[in-house]
Every structure is written in structure tokens, then in C-alpha cells.
Amino acid sequence: MRILLVGAGGVGTAITRIAARRDFFERMVVADYDLARAEAAVATAAADGDQRFAATCVDASDEGAVARLLAAERCDVLLNATDPRFVMPLFRAAHTAHAHYLDMAMSLSRPHPDLPYEQTGTKLGDEQFAVDDQWRRTGRLALVGMGVEPGLSDVFARYAADELFDTIEEIGVRDGANLTVDGHDFAPSFSIWTTIEECLNPPVVYEADRGWFTTAPFSEPEVFDFPEGIGPVECVNVEHEEVLLIPRWVKADRVTFKYGLGAEFITALRVLHQIGLDRTDPVTVTAKDGTRVEVSPRDVVAACLPDPAGLGDRMHGKTCAGTWVRGTREGRPREIYLYHVVDNAWSMQEYGCQAVVWQTAVNPVVALELIANGRWSGAGVLGPEAFAPRPFLDLLTAYGSPWGIREQQSV
Numbered sequence: 019m020r021i022l023l024v025g026a027g028g029v030g031t032a033i034t035r036i037a038a039r040r041d042f043f044e045r046m047v048v049a050d051y052d053l054a055r056a057e058a059a060v061a062t063a064a065a066d067g068d069q070r071f072a073a074t075c076v077d078a079s080d081e082g083a084v085a086r087l088l089a090a091e092r093c094d095v096l097l098n099a100t101d102p103r104f105v106m107p108l109f110r111a112a113h114t115a116h117a118h119y120l121d122m123a124m125s126l127s128r129p130h131p132d133l134p135y136e137q138t139g140t141k142l143g144d145e146q147f148a149v150d151d152q153w154r155r156t157g158r159l160a161l162v163g164m165g166v167e168p169g170l171s172d173v174f175a176r177y178a179a180d181e182l183f184d185t186i187e188e189i190g191v192r193d194g195a196n197l198t199v200d201g202h203d204f205a206p207s208f209s210i211w212t213t214i215e216e217c218l219n220p221p222v223v224y225e226a227d228r229g230w231f232t233t234a235p236f237s238e239p240e241v242f243d244f245p246e247g248i249g250p251v252e253c254v255n256v257e258h259e260e261v262l263l264i265p266r267w268v269k270a271d272r273v274t275f276k277y278g279l280g281a282e283f284i285t286a287l288r289v290l291h292q293i294g295l296d297r298t299d300p301v302t303v304t305a306k307d308g309t310r311v312e313v314s315p316r317d318v319v320a321a322c323l324p325d326p327a328g329l330g331d332r333m334h335g336k337t338c339a340g341t342w343v344r345g346t347r348e349g350r351p352r353e354i355y356l357y358h359v360v361d362n363a364w365s366m367q368e369y370g371c372q373a374v375v376w377q378t379a380v381n382p383v384v385a386l387e388l389i390a391n392g393r394w395s396g397a398g399v400l401g402p403e404a405f406a407p408r409p410f411l412d413l414l415t416a417y418g419s420p421w422g423i424r425e426q427q428s429v
Contacts, residue, residue: 019043019390022088022117024078024108025099026050026059029122029165032371032379033099034071036417038063040383042390047091049076049084062370078104084111093117095389097382101211102126103298106145109160113149118158118389120382122165123212124259127219134220135234141222142262146399154398161385161394163401166339166358167193167275168259169381170402170414170421174341174356175260177407179268182354186270186345191260192355194244194251194278195337197362197373210320214296217279217287221255224265224273236284240276244338245424246359251278267403270345295319333362337373342426353426360419368418384413 019042023030026048037046048071050056056073063071076087078100088096088111096112098105098121105125112119124143131139146162153160163169171191179186220232236254243250253276264273279287290296296319300312340357362373369376385402388394393409402410411421 019095019386020091020093021046021095021097021386022084022091022093023048023097023099024050024076024084024104026052026055026073027099028371028375029379030099031059032369032376033097033383034059035062035369035371036376036380036383037386038066038068038071040387042387043070045070045072045091045093047072047074047087047093049074049078049087051075051077079107081107081111081114084108085114088112088115088117095120095386097386098122099379099382102215103211109146112160113153113156113158116156116158119160120164120385121162122169122378122382124162124168124262126215127257129220130232135232138220138222138230138232141230142257142259150399157397159389159396160399161389161402162399163259163263164382164385165378166381167191168263168402169378169385170358170410171260171339171341172263172402173405173407173410174421175264175268175270175343176403176405177411178341178343178354178356179270180407183343183345183347183352184349186268186343188272188274188342188344189264189268189270190273190342190344191258191275191340192242192244192253192278192342193276193339194242194248194253195335195374196244196248196251197333197335197337199333210323211316214287214290214316214319216257217277217284218291218296219257221257221275222261223255224261224270226265226269226271230262230265236279238274238276242276242278242342244278244340245355245357245422246336246338248336248338248359252280253278254284263401264403266401290319331366333366333372335373336361337377339377344426355424355426356421357424358414358419358421380414380417380419384410384417387413 053075060071095118098108102123125145127142128140130137256277258275295315297315338359344353360373360377365376394405
């Protein structure tokens with residue numbers, strides 16, 4: 019397998035360090051608009067004498083340039099580790115170059131123009147699923163939403179449906195952490211661009227008798243008790259791909275996604291929204307010398323915050339991603355939580371990567387290995403739920419990152 023990895027930020031760098039320990043691929047070309055970032059991402063592997071990695075420069079928004087790079091490097095698959103703005107050009111470039119495609123976040127949504135907190139507009143992933151037939155005709159696979167959330171959480175949902183439940187009333191993805199960052203009161207552990215997008219958009223909920231509908235941001239707060247010492251965290255509804263993916267392949271009466279953000283984080287996001295700093299459309303700024311430049315307010319916010327990839331040595335605690343499921347088994351009520359916890363101290367010691375980006379990065383590498391060895395195969399635009407979950411979960415454990423299952427107290 020020959021891989022083009024586009025995006026050399028925190029997740030992209032973690033991907034190279036995880037993949038360097040595996041032998042399923044022949045070559046990985048790491049491309050970024052900033053050549054220095056791409057070179058830094060492969061530096062650890064290069065220092066160890068691994069000749070499979072190379073760095074180059076490409077603009078992720080230029081689908082023609084990406085398609086040409088795929089062809090020049092004879093890559094079988096494009097792995098997208100950029101933020102969601104670049105999903106569609108990279109998705110189209112892979113199709114043009116007759117390569118497989120894999121991402122960790124799907125095409126962007128657009129709220130309903132009149133009833134944003136009641137009805138869906140353009141949903142996450144709609145642009146990709148709209149061309150599923152084109153991918154099927156070429157025999158190529160576009161595996162969408164294959165990070166940790168979405169990704170591993172979706173694998174958990176399929177595993178629960180296949181092996182743990184006879185009927186499912188609700189699947190609720192629940193994400194929480196007890197991470198702290200020395201010297202920062204507000205320092206997101208993931209891309210602030212993506213965080214603003216998913217947290218301030220109308221959250222989507224799925225119900226079998228109603229379909230997909232939306233609510234207000236941060237709605238339906240609940241306290242969820244996370245395992246391995248993290249403890250109770252208040253979680254709220256957030257727009258996320260799992261709610262759009264899981265019902266396509268797994269039968270459940272209701273599907274939700276709730277994120278443990280914390281009151282201070284929610285307040286900061288609300289203030290950004292109130293003063294317009296979450297906007298992506300450029301505004302004109304006049305410098306002291308009279309120079310006028312066009313800048314996106316959200317890009318300014320991102321530039322003012324610390325790079326999440328560089329926070330690892332000041333970060334403490336654990337992050338947990340998981341899927342809570344309630345239903346029946348052999349006629350009896352059952353409630354479980356399938357989860358994956360990463361301790362920042364462990365991920366920094368083992369890989370030099372902070373916990374959140376490492377947890378995101380390990381899952382696409384596992385998926386690529388399954389595709390390379392034929393355990394996962396298919397054509398078209400497919401989510402993680404479309405594949406057998408057990409091979410993935412077994413291989414994730416073999417990577418040294420075990421998952422857990424906790425029986426819940428039914429109420």
C-alpha cells in the first residue's frame with residue numbers, strides 16, 4: 019500500500035509515528051501547504067532510518083494538484099488529516115486519481131435557513147453520500163468518519179448491535195476528559211476551527227419515527243460518569259458525524275452525541291459567537307500603515323491560541339471516547355458503555371504526542387492496515403459501521419491500546 023497523507027498537524031504527525039511501527043505499507047508521502055511542517059512530521063521516522071516516509075508541499079484546496087501528486091507517487095489511498103474545509107477537494111481529488119479515500123471528519127453542514135434549531139439543512143456528509151454511486155462504479159472505497167469520534171465510536175455501535183444486544187433503544191456517543199494544560203485557562207486540545215464548527219452548529223439528533231432533526235447548541239445537559247478515574251462530567255448535545263452515520267447501518271430507536279465541554283469552555287464559545295469571531299467569511303482589517311487585508315475571524319482565533327499539537331508536555335490527565343448503548347438482550351434490559359481511554363502521560367512517553375491527537379490518529383492507521391490486508395473491503399462511500407467490528411477492535415488492542423466495556427446500572 020502506498021499512502022498520501024495530507025495534513026501534517028498534530029494528528030498527521032501522530033499518524034506517522036504510529037504507522038512507523040507497522041509494516042503493512044510500502045510508502046507514506048506526507049503533504050502539507052507548509053513544507054517545514056511536513057518535514058517535521060516525518061523527522062522521527064527519518065531519524066530512525068525508515069526510508070518509507072517522504073515530505074512534500076501541496077495546497078489541500080487545489081484538487082488538481084492533489085490528484086497529480088497521487089498519480090506521481092502511485093498512491094493507492096489518500097488519508098485526509100486536514101480540517102473539514104478541505105474534505106471535498108481532497109475527496110474529489112482521490113476520485114479523479116482513482117485512489118481510495120479515508121477521512122476523520124466529513125463534508126460540512128449548513129443549517130436550515132428558516133428553522134435551524136428544528137430541521138436539518140445540509141447535513142454532515144451529505145455532499146459525500148450524494149456521489150456514492152460514482153465511487154461504486156469505479157470500485158473505489160471512500161471510508162468516511164474514521165477517526166476516534168467519529169470512527170471508533172461507530173465501530174463500537176456496530177459491535178454492540180452485532181454481539182451484545184437484540185434490540186437497541188438508544189446509542190449515545192459520550193466524550194469526556196479530565197485534561198488540564200499548565201499555564202492556559204483556555205487551550206483546546208484539538209483544532210479550534212473544528213471545535214467551533216461542531217459546537218456552535220445546531221446539534222443533530224436521530225429518532226427512528228422522526229428521522230434527523232436539530233436542537234439548540236449545548237442542549238439536553240446530562241452528567242455522565244466516565245471510567246478510569248475521569249469521573250462525572252457534564253455533557254451536552256453537539257453536532258457530530260456519528261448521529262448521521264450510525265442510523266445508516268445500525269438499527270436503533272434514537273442516536274445522540276454529547277460532549278463533555280465544561281461550563282467555562284461553553285461560555286468562551288458563546289462569547290466568540292456573540293462577537294462574530296466564529297465567522298469564516300473574510301472581513302477587511304486596516305493595519306496602522308493603512309494596508310487593508312482580508313482575514314477570517316475564525317482563523318484569527320486559531321492563530322491566537324496555542325497549537326494543540328504542542329501542548330503535550332504541559333497537559334495532564336486522560337481523555338475518553340465511547341459509546342453508551344441501552345436496549346435488550348435475551349428479553350432483559352441491558353445498558354453498557356464501550357470506551358477507549360488514553361492517558362496523556364502514556365502517549366507522550368510512547369509517541370511524543372498528546373492524548374487527544376494520538377487517540378484520533380491511531381484509528382485511521384488501524385483501518386488502513388485492515389484494508390491493506392483485505393480484512394476490510396468495499397466500494398462506495400461507507401462509514402465504519404459498514405464493516406465487521408471485531409477485526410478492528412482486535413487489531414486496536416494489538417497496537418497496544420486496549421478498549422473497555424462497562425456494564426451500566428439500568429434505571
